[in-house]
Amino acid sequence: MLRRRSDNLIVRVTARFVAPLIQIFALYVLFHGHYSPGGGFQGGVMVAASIILLRLALGHRATQRVMVTSVATMGAALGALVFAAVGAVAWRYGGEFLDYGVIPFSDEVAQRRSHGILLIELGVALACICALVSIYDDTLTSAGRGEDRDD
């Protein structure tokens, strides 16, 4: 039922109009998280909300090109992996796990930490987007034959 596209033209057009605006604002929230309220979790959840809005309005099958369900689960793993990898890179430069003060992004230690925080937030945002979209898609799988049934 929820996997079908909406019958209402206004709902479909409005969703297609609003979703990119949500995504742009989510990017602002994500990348401006150092200077204003925001960060990886908030931006990621907003991107996931825009994708779920498209899925609700345009149907499950048509919006697979936005994010494929199986890719979403892998993306959640990749986000957690990016986080851990940034921590492991610190080992390479002789620091402790997740101590980004030693990674040579720039000359100043405090500035390095700022860049490390940005990378971490990117990993968190990727994990958040993909995990929420994957949970939404899996919850709507039909009890019948395949997972691709649209009604």
Next chain:
Amino acid sequence: MIEFFVDHYAHVSLSILIGIGFFGMVAKRNLIKKLIGMSILQASIILFWIVTAEKDDATIPIIRKGDGAVDPTEYVNPLPHALMLTAIVVSVVTSGVAIALLVKVYRNYGSLEEKDVLGQM
């Protein structure tokens, strides 16, 4: 007496919210309603932590001018905010897992009423 409620209005209203959530978890016989009660309980606990961070005449914990000594009484306590940020995301994911389990229960037993499910077990 009135003073107590004026000074602690946030805590009193939050304890009412905790009571509603707890009542929903314990007394309701529908599994979805139990889940809604759990969500209300989680939200009330999160709000309780946020209330703990409050200071009078303080603003959000974003340092204004940069260099120089920071006066901690100008900003609210950042620790509860950071802790509850993770708690909110975890609560969303646990709700997702709970809904998935409820979908499985509905497919197996054809009902979400506790009475029917227990009767078929």
Next chain:
Amino acid sequence: MIRLPPQMKIAITLLGVTVFGTSLLYAISAVPDHGAVYAPAHRDTSPIGSTTPGTYYLRNAYADAKTPNVVTVVLADYRSFDTLGETTVVFCGAVCVMLLLRAKFREWR
């Protein structure tokens, strides 16, 4: 299952609500006032003499990480292990729902 008469159920519910509410109100009476600056969480040192994390983060976050948003610094720098575990929890939740519901994994269940 034990069958209780309805009056009994109402009495038990009222008793539970009364006990729960009274204990919560009693606990609230010991909590510092709403927004009080003198609350133990906002002091510089805790009752046993160690540094309180909240004020420490506020004083040192900008000097340590050149990031004005203290919550971001606490989340991703001071407590990044916490956030790593939390991201793992998000991933585990996605995998859990996938194994429970996705048709491809039906024979695994």
